[in-house]
Amino acid sequence: MAALQILLKAILLILAVPNSLEKKKCFFKQYHPYFEQDLYASYIIEFYKDKKFREAIGKYHRALLELKALLLSQEASGQRAGAALSEEHRQAVEAIEVDCYNSLAACLLQAELVNYERVKEYCLKVLQKEGENFKALYRSGVAFYHLGDFNKALYYLKEARARQPTDTNVIRYIQLTEMKLSRCSQREKEAL
Template identity: 90%
Template sequence: PLAGAARGAGRGAGAPHVPASPPPPRQRRASAGGAQPRAAAAGSAEPGELIGRALDFKSEGAQCYKDKKFREAIGKYHRALLELKALLLLLSQEPAGQRPPAAAAAAGLSEEQRQAVEAIEVDCYNSLAACLLQAELVNYERVKEYCLKVLQKEGENFKALYRSGVAFYHLGDFNKALYYLKEARSRQPTDTNVIRYIQLTEMKLSRCSQREKEAL
Protein backbone atom coordinates (compact mmCIF):
# COMPACT_ATOMS: atom_id res chain seq x y z
CA PRO A 1 0.00 0.00 0.00
CA LEU A 2 2.97 2.32 0.46
CA ALA A 3 4.58 1.65 -2.92
CA GLY A 4 3.23 4.98 -4.16
CA ALA A 5 5.61 6.86 -1.89
CA ALA A 6 8.57 5.03 -3.33
CA ARG A 7 7.35 5.80 -6.81
CA GLY A 8 6.89 9.42 -5.81
CA ALA A 9 10.50 9.52 -4.68
CA GLY A 10 11.56 8.05 -8.00
CA ARG A 11 9.65 10.64 -9.98
CA GLY A 12 11.41 13.42 -8.11
CA ALA A 13 14.91 12.17 -8.88
CA GLY A 14 15.79 14.74 -11.51
CA ALA A 15 14.41 17.80 -9.74
CA PRO A 16 13.58 18.99 -6.22
CA HIS A 17 10.77 16.84 -4.86
CA VAL A 18 7.51 18.73 -4.55
CA PRO A 19 4.50 16.96 -3.02
CA ALA A 20 1.11 17.05 -4.67
CA SER A 21 -0.16 19.31 -1.90
CA PRO A 22 1.51 21.34 0.89
CA PRO A 23 2.17 19.34 4.06
CA PRO A 24 -0.47 19.86 6.75
CA PRO A 25 0.32 22.07 9.77
CA ARG A 26 2.83 20.65 12.18
CA GLN A 27 1.22 17.98 14.30
CA ARG A 28 1.18 18.84 17.96
CA ARG A 29 4.09 17.15 19.68
CA ALA A 30 1.75 15.95 22.37
CA SER A 31 0.74 13.17 19.99
CA ALA A 32 4.09 11.51 20.56
CA GLY A 33 4.58 12.66 24.13
CA GLY A 34 1.05 11.67 25.03
CA ALA A 35 2.05 8.06 24.67
CA GLN A 36 4.44 8.34 27.60
CA PRO A 37 1.78 7.76 30.26
CA ARG A 38 0.88 4.56 28.45
CA ALA A 39 4.51 3.51 28.49
CA ALA A 40 4.75 4.36 32.17
CA ALA A 41 1.65 2.32 32.84
CA ALA A 42 2.92 -0.64 30.85
CA GLY A 43 3.36 -2.62 34.04
CA SER A 44 -0.40 -2.97 34.35
CA ALA A 45 -0.89 -4.01 30.71
CA GLU A 46 -0.65 -7.44 29.16
CA PRO A 47 1.70 -8.07 26.20
CA GLY A 48 -1.25 -8.87 23.96
CA GLU A 49 -2.91 -5.59 24.89
CA LEU A 50 0.19 -3.56 24.03
CA ILE A 51 0.61 -5.39 20.73
CA GLY A 52 -3.05 -4.77 19.97
CA ARG A 53 -2.68 -1.04 20.65
CA ALA A 54 0.40 -0.92 18.44
CA LEU A 55 -1.57 -2.58 15.64
CA ASP A 56 -4.38 -0.06 16.09
CA PHE A 57 -2.00 2.91 15.83
CA LYS A 58 -0.35 1.35 12.78
CA SER A 59 -3.73 0.93 11.10
CA GLU A 60 -4.65 4.54 11.92
CA GLY A 61 -1.33 5.63 10.43
CA ALA A 62 -2.05 3.71 7.24
CA GLN A 63 -5.42 5.43 6.94
CA CYS A 64 -3.84 8.85 7.48
CA TYR A 65 -1.33 8.03 4.77
CA LYS A 66 -4.10 7.07 2.35
CA ASP A 67 -5.78 10.38 3.17
CA LYS A 68 -2.47 12.17 2.45
CA LYS A 69 -2.27 13.35 6.07
CA PHE A 70 1.39 12.48 6.21
CA ARG A 71 2.32 14.37 9.37
CA GLU A 72 -0.55 12.76 11.25
CA ALA A 73 0.49 9.38 9.89
CA ILE A 74 4.01 9.91 11.22
CA GLY A 75 2.57 10.58 14.67
CA LYS A 76 0.51 7.38 14.56
CA TYR A 77 3.46 5.24 13.50
CA HIS A 78 5.57 6.69 16.30
CA ARG A 79 2.77 5.90 18.76
CA ALA A 80 2.75 2.30 17.53
CA LEU A 81 6.50 2.05 18.10
CA LEU A 82 6.13 3.56 21.57
CA GLU A 83 3.66 0.81 22.45
CA LEU A 84 6.27 -1.76 21.43
CA LYS A 85 8.90 0.00 23.54
CA ALA A 86 6.49 -0.15 26.46
CA LEU A 87 6.10 -3.87 25.78
CA LEU A 88 9.85 -4.46 25.87
CA LEU A 89 10.08 -2.41 29.05
CA LEU A 90 7.34 -4.47 30.66
CA LEU A 91 8.94 -7.79 29.76
CA SER A 92 12.47 -6.73 30.67
CA GLN A 93 11.26 -5.93 34.20
CA GLU A 94 10.01 -9.46 34.72
CA PRO A 95 12.39 -11.83 36.58
CA ALA A 96 14.70 -13.32 33.99
CA GLY A 97 17.89 -14.20 35.85
CA GLN A 98 20.98 -12.74 34.28
CA ARG A 99 19.52 -12.50 30.78
CA PRO A 100 19.86 -9.12 29.04
CA PRO A 101 16.63 -7.10 28.59
CA ALA A 102 16.21 -8.04 24.93
CA ALA A 103 16.55 -11.74 25.71
CA ALA A 104 14.15 -11.42 28.63
CA ALA A 105 11.66 -9.65 26.40
CA ALA A 106 11.91 -12.29 23.70
CA ALA A 107 11.49 -15.04 26.28
CA GLY A 108 8.26 -13.46 27.51
CA LEU A 109 6.50 -13.59 24.13
CA SER A 110 5.02 -16.45 22.16
CA GLU A 111 6.38 -17.12 18.68
CA GLU A 112 3.25 -15.57 17.19
CA GLN A 113 3.68 -12.44 19.32
CA ARG A 114 7.36 -12.12 18.39
CA GLN A 115 6.46 -12.31 14.72
CA ALA A 116 3.71 -9.73 15.21
CA VAL A 117 6.08 -7.32 16.97
CA GLU A 118 8.69 -7.65 14.23
CA ALA A 119 6.09 -7.18 11.49
CA ILE A 120 4.76 -4.02 13.18
CA GLU A 121 8.28 -2.61 13.52
CA VAL A 122 9.11 -3.30 9.88
CA ASP A 123 5.83 -1.82 8.64
CA CYS A 124 6.12 1.27 10.84
CA TYR A 125 9.70 2.11 9.85
CA ASN A 126 8.96 1.46 6.17
CA SER A 127 5.88 3.65 6.43
CA LEU A 128 7.75 6.42 8.26
CA ALA A 129 10.28 6.51 5.43
CA ALA A 130 7.44 6.67 2.90
CA CYS A 131 5.84 9.58 4.76
CA LEU A 132 9.10 11.52 4.95
CA LEU A 133 9.57 11.16 1.20
CA GLN A 134 6.35 13.13 0.72
CA ALA A 135 7.71 16.20 2.51
CA GLU A 136 8.55 19.39 0.62
CA LEU A 137 12.05 19.22 2.11
CA VAL A 138 12.92 15.56 2.58
CA ASN A 139 15.07 14.54 5.55
CA TYR A 140 17.07 11.92 3.69
CA GLU A 141 19.24 11.20 6.72
CA ARG A 142 16.14 10.11 8.63
CA VAL A 143 14.83 8.16 5.63
CA LYS A 144 18.12 6.29 5.54
CA GLU A 145 17.95 5.61 9.28
CA TYR A 146 14.45 4.13 9.09
CA CYS A 147 15.22 2.02 6.03
CA LEU A 148 18.35 0.56 7.60
CA LYS A 149 16.28 -0.41 10.65
CA VAL A 150 14.00 -2.36 8.33
CA LEU A 151 16.94 -4.02 6.60
CA GLN A 152 18.36 -5.15 9.94
CA LYS A 153 15.26 -7.30 10.29
CA GLU A 154 14.43 -7.99 6.64
CA GLY A 155 17.57 -7.73 4.57
CA GLU A 156 15.72 -8.38 1.31
CA ASN A 157 12.89 -5.89 1.81
CA PHE A 158 12.51 -4.27 -1.62
CA LYS A 159 11.01 -0.97 -0.45
CA ALA A 160 13.70 -0.46 2.17
CA LEU A 161 16.47 -1.32 -0.29
CA TYR A 162 15.10 1.07 -2.90
CA ARG A 163 14.49 3.92 -0.46
CA SER A 164 17.94 3.41 1.09
CA GLY A 165 19.40 3.85 -2.37
CA VAL A 166 17.34 6.99 -2.93
CA ALA A 167 18.42 8.39 0.44
CA PHE A 168 22.12 7.68 -0.12
CA TYR A 169 21.86 9.21 -3.61
CA HIS A 170 20.49 12.48 -2.26
CA LEU A 171 23.01 12.43 0.59
CA GLY A 172 25.80 12.25 -2.00
CA ASP A 173 27.06 8.76 -1.10
CA PHE A 174 26.79 7.36 -4.61
CA ASN A 175 28.69 4.12 -4.00
CA LYS A 176 26.30 3.07 -1.25
CA ALA A 177 23.36 4.31 -3.29
CA LEU A 178 24.39 2.09 -6.19
CA TYR A 179 24.82 -0.91 -3.88
CA TYR A 180 21.32 -0.65 -2.41
CA LEU A 181 19.72 0.17 -5.75
CA LYS A 182 21.30 -2.86 -7.39
CA GLU A 183 20.14 -5.00 -4.48
CA ALA A 184 16.64 -3.65 -5.06
CA ARG A 185 16.90 -4.35 -8.80
CA SER A 186 17.88 -7.95 -8.08
CA ARG A 187 14.48 -8.32 -6.35
CA GLN A 188 12.43 -6.46 -8.95
CA PRO A 189 14.47 -6.22 -12.19
CA THR A 190 11.82 -4.34 -14.18
CA ASP A 191 10.99 -1.58 -11.68
CA THR A 192 11.39 1.63 -13.68
CA ASN A 193 12.09 3.82 -10.64
CA VAL A 194 14.97 1.62 -9.53
CA ILE A 195 16.37 1.55 -13.06
CA ARG A 196 16.15 5.33 -13.32
CA TYR A 197 17.96 5.91 -10.02
CA ILE A 198 20.67 3.43 -11.00
CA GLN A 199 21.22 5.39 -14.21
CA LEU A 200 21.34 8.69 -12.31
CA THR A 201 23.77 7.25 -9.76
CA GLU A 202 26.07 5.82 -12.41
CA MET A 203 26.11 9.21 -14.13
CA LYS A 204 27.12 10.88 -10.86
CA LEU A 205 29.88 8.33 -10.27
CA SER A 206 31.13 8.78 -13.83
CA ARG A 207 31.32 12.55 -13.39
CA CYS A 208 33.13 12.18 -10.07
CA SER A 209 35.63 9.82 -11.69
CA GLN A 210 36.16 12.24 -14.58
CA ARG A 211 36.81 15.12 -12.18
CA GLU A 212 39.36 13.04 -10.30
CA LYS A 213 41.19 12.25 -13.55
CA GLU A 214 41.20 15.92 -14.54
CA ALA A 215 42.59 16.88 -11.15
CA LEU A 216 45.60 14.60 -11.59
Protein backbone atom coordinates in the same frame (compact mmCIF):
# COMPACT_ATOMS: atom_id res chain seq x y z
CA MET B 1 -2.76 -9.97 30.33
CA ALA B 2 -1.14 -6.55 30.69
CA ALA B 3 1.25 -7.35 27.84
CA LEU B 4 -1.65 -8.31 25.61
CA GLN B 5 -3.45 -5.03 26.41
CA ILE B 6 -0.32 -3.06 25.46
CA LEU B 7 -0.06 -5.08 22.27
CA LEU B 8 -3.68 -4.35 21.37
CA LYS B 9 -3.09 -0.66 22.05
CA ALA B 10 -0.04 -0.69 19.78
CA ILE B 11 -1.96 -2.49 17.04
CA LEU B 12 -4.77 0.05 17.27
CA LEU B 13 -2.24 2.86 16.88
CA ILE B 14 -0.76 1.45 13.70
CA LEU B 15 -3.83 0.48 11.76
CA ALA B 16 -2.66 2.90 9.10
CA VAL B 17 0.40 0.80 8.22
CA PRO B 18 -0.23 -0.14 4.59
CA ASN B 19 2.40 -2.90 4.25
CA SER B 20 1.38 -6.52 4.80
CA LEU B 21 -2.28 -5.61 5.13
CA GLU B 22 -3.55 -9.18 5.16
CA LYS B 23 -0.95 -10.33 7.69
CA LYS B 24 -1.88 -7.56 10.13
CA LYS B 25 -5.60 -8.07 9.68
CA CYS B 26 -5.25 -11.77 10.50
CA PHE B 27 -3.06 -11.00 13.51
CA PHE B 28 -5.42 -8.35 14.77
CA LYS B 29 -8.50 -10.54 14.30
CA GLN B 30 -6.83 -13.19 16.43
CA TYR B 31 -6.72 -10.80 19.40
CA HIS B 32 -9.69 -8.55 18.79
CA PRO B 33 -12.86 -10.31 17.69
CA TYR B 34 -14.65 -7.04 16.95
CA PHE B 35 -12.20 -5.95 14.30
CA GLU B 36 -13.85 -4.49 11.20
CA GLN B 37 -12.18 -4.13 7.85
CA ASP B 38 -13.88 -0.75 7.31
CA LEU B 39 -12.07 0.66 10.34
CA TYR B 40 -8.74 -0.44 8.89
CA ALA B 41 -9.57 0.95 5.45
CA SER B 42 -10.69 4.29 6.85
CA TYR B 43 -7.35 4.77 8.62
CA ILE B 44 -5.46 4.01 5.42
CA ILE B 45 -7.63 6.43 3.48
CA GLU B 46 -7.23 9.07 6.17
CA PHE B 47 -3.46 9.00 6.23
CA TYR B 48 -2.46 7.98 2.72
CA LYS B 49 -5.18 8.89 0.29
CA ASP B 50 -5.66 12.26 1.97
CA LYS B 51 -1.86 12.64 2.08
CA LYS B 52 -1.77 13.36 5.81
CA PHE B 53 1.81 12.17 6.05
CA ARG B 54 2.67 14.29 9.07
CA GLU B 55 -0.18 12.73 11.07
CA ALA B 56 0.83 9.27 9.90
CA ILE B 57 4.42 9.91 10.98
CA GLY B 58 3.17 10.81 14.44
CA LYS B 59 1.09 7.62 14.63
CA TYR B 60 4.02 5.47 13.54
CA HIS B 61 6.33 7.06 16.12
CA ARG B 62 3.76 6.53 18.84
CA ALA B 63 3.21 2.93 17.75
CA LEU B 64 6.96 2.28 17.83
CA LEU B 65 7.12 3.65 21.36
CA GLU B 66 4.28 1.36 22.39
CA LEU B 67 5.93 -1.63 20.76
CA LYS B 68 9.23 -0.88 22.52
CA ALA B 69 7.39 -0.53 25.81
CA LEU B 70 5.77 -3.90 25.20
CA LEU B 71 9.07 -5.61 24.48
CA LEU B 72 10.79 -3.93 27.44
CA SER B 73 7.99 -4.87 29.81
CA GLN B 74 8.24 -8.46 28.60
CA GLU B 75 11.98 -8.55 29.24
CA ALA B 76 11.67 -6.83 32.62
CA SER B 77 8.87 -9.05 33.85
CA GLY B 78 10.74 -12.23 33.07
CA GLN B 79 8.52 -15.25 33.48
CA ARG B 80 5.77 -13.77 35.69
CA ALA B 81 2.45 -15.35 34.92
CA GLY B 82 0.72 -13.81 31.93
CA ALA B 83 3.40 -11.15 31.39
CA ALA B 84 5.61 -12.75 28.75
CA LEU B 85 4.80 -12.84 25.05
CA SER B 86 5.11 -16.07 23.13
CA GLU B 87 7.71 -16.30 20.38
CA GLU B 88 4.92 -16.03 17.80
CA HIS B 89 3.66 -12.79 19.37
CA ARG B 90 7.18 -11.42 19.60
CA GLN B 91 7.72 -12.12 15.89
CA ALA B 92 4.42 -10.41 15.08
CA VAL B 93 5.46 -7.35 17.10
CA GLU B 94 8.80 -7.26 15.26
CA ALA B 95 7.02 -7.58 11.88
CA ILE B 96 4.79 -4.64 12.79
CA GLU B 97 7.87 -2.68 13.90
CA VAL B 98 9.49 -3.35 10.51
CA ASP B 99 6.32 -2.18 8.74
CA CYS B 100 6.25 0.98 10.84
CA TYR B 101 9.85 1.86 9.97
CA ASN B 102 9.22 1.12 6.30
CA SER B 103 6.08 3.27 6.29
CA LEU B 104 7.86 6.04 8.19
CA ALA B 105 10.49 6.12 5.48
CA ALA B 106 7.78 6.27 2.81
CA CYS B 107 6.05 9.17 4.59
CA LEU B 108 9.31 11.06 5.07
CA LEU B 109 10.05 10.77 1.36
CA GLN B 110 6.74 12.56 0.70
CA ALA B 111 7.65 15.56 2.86
CA GLU B 112 8.43 18.96 1.31
CA LEU B 113 11.84 18.98 2.96
CA VAL B 114 12.94 15.36 3.04
CA ASN B 115 15.19 14.28 5.90
CA TYR B 116 17.21 11.71 3.96
CA GLU B 117 19.33 10.90 7.00
CA ARG B 118 16.24 9.66 8.84
CA VAL B 119 14.97 7.82 5.76
CA LYS B 120 18.33 6.04 5.62
CA GLU B 121 18.23 5.27 9.35
CA TYR B 122 14.73 3.76 9.20
CA CYS B 123 15.46 1.73 6.08
CA LEU B 124 18.65 0.31 7.56
CA LYS B 125 16.65 -0.77 10.63
CA VAL B 126 14.28 -2.63 8.32
CA LEU B 127 17.19 -4.21 6.47
CA GLN B 128 18.76 -5.42 9.71
CA LYS B 129 15.69 -7.60 10.25
CA GLU B 130 14.64 -8.20 6.64
CA GLY B 131 17.70 -7.91 4.42
CA GLU B 132 15.69 -8.78 1.31
CA ASN B 133 13.03 -6.08 1.77
CA PHE B 134 12.64 -4.46 -1.65
CA LYS B 135 11.11 -1.20 -0.44
CA ALA B 136 13.78 -0.68 2.20
CA LEU B 137 16.53 -1.44 -0.33
CA TYR B 138 15.08 1.01 -2.83
CA ARG B 139 14.47 3.76 -0.27
CA SER B 140 17.96 3.27 1.17
CA GLY B 141 19.36 3.74 -2.30
CA VAL B 142 17.33 6.92 -2.78
CA ALA B 143 18.44 8.26 0.61
CA PHE B 144 22.13 7.53 -0.02
CA TYR B 145 21.82 9.12 -3.48
CA HIS B 146 20.47 12.36 -2.04
CA LEU B 147 23.04 12.29 0.76
CA GLY B 148 25.77 12.13 -1.89
CA ASP B 149 27.04 8.63 -1.09
CA PHE B 150 26.70 7.34 -4.62
CA ASN B 151 28.60 4.07 -4.12
CA LYS B 152 26.26 2.96 -1.34
CA ALA B 153 23.28 4.25 -3.30
CA LEU B 154 24.28 2.12 -6.27
CA TYR B 155 24.79 -0.93 -4.04
CA TYR B 156 21.30 -0.70 -2.49
CA LEU B 157 19.63 0.16 -5.79
CA LYS B 158 21.23 -2.82 -7.52
CA GLU B 159 20.12 -5.06 -4.66
CA ALA B 160 16.59 -3.71 -5.15
CA ARG B 161 16.80 -4.30 -8.91
CA ALA B 162 17.87 -7.91 -8.26
CA ARG B 163 14.54 -8.40 -6.48
CA GLN B 164 12.36 -6.47 -8.95
CA PRO B 165 14.26 -6.09 -12.23
CA THR B 166 11.52 -4.19 -14.08
CA ASP B 167 10.77 -1.51 -11.48
CA THR B 168 11.11 1.77 -13.40
CA ASN B 169 11.90 3.89 -10.33
CA VAL B 170 14.82 1.65 -9.40
CA ILE B 171 16.12 1.69 -12.97
CA ARG B 172 15.84 5.47 -13.14
CA TYR B 173 17.75 5.97 -9.87
CA ILE B 174 20.44 3.52 -10.97
CA GLN B 175 20.91 5.57 -14.13
CA LEU B 176 21.05 8.82 -12.15
CA THR B 177 23.53 7.33 -9.69
CA GLU B 178 25.77 5.98 -12.44
CA MET B 179 25.76 9.42 -14.10
CA LYS B 180 26.78 11.06 -10.79
CA LEU B 181 29.56 8.50 -10.28
CA SER B 182 30.78 9.11 -13.82
CA ARG B 183 30.88 12.88 -13.24
CA CYS B 184 32.71 12.42 -9.94
CA SER B 185 35.25 10.18 -11.66
CA GLN B 186 35.77 12.76 -14.43
CA ARG B 187 36.31 15.53 -11.86
CA GLU B 188 38.88 13.42 -10.04
CA LYS B 189 40.75 12.78 -13.30
CA GLU B 190 40.68 16.49 -14.17
CA ALA B 191 41.96 17.40 -10.72
CA LEU B 192 45.03 15.17 -11.24
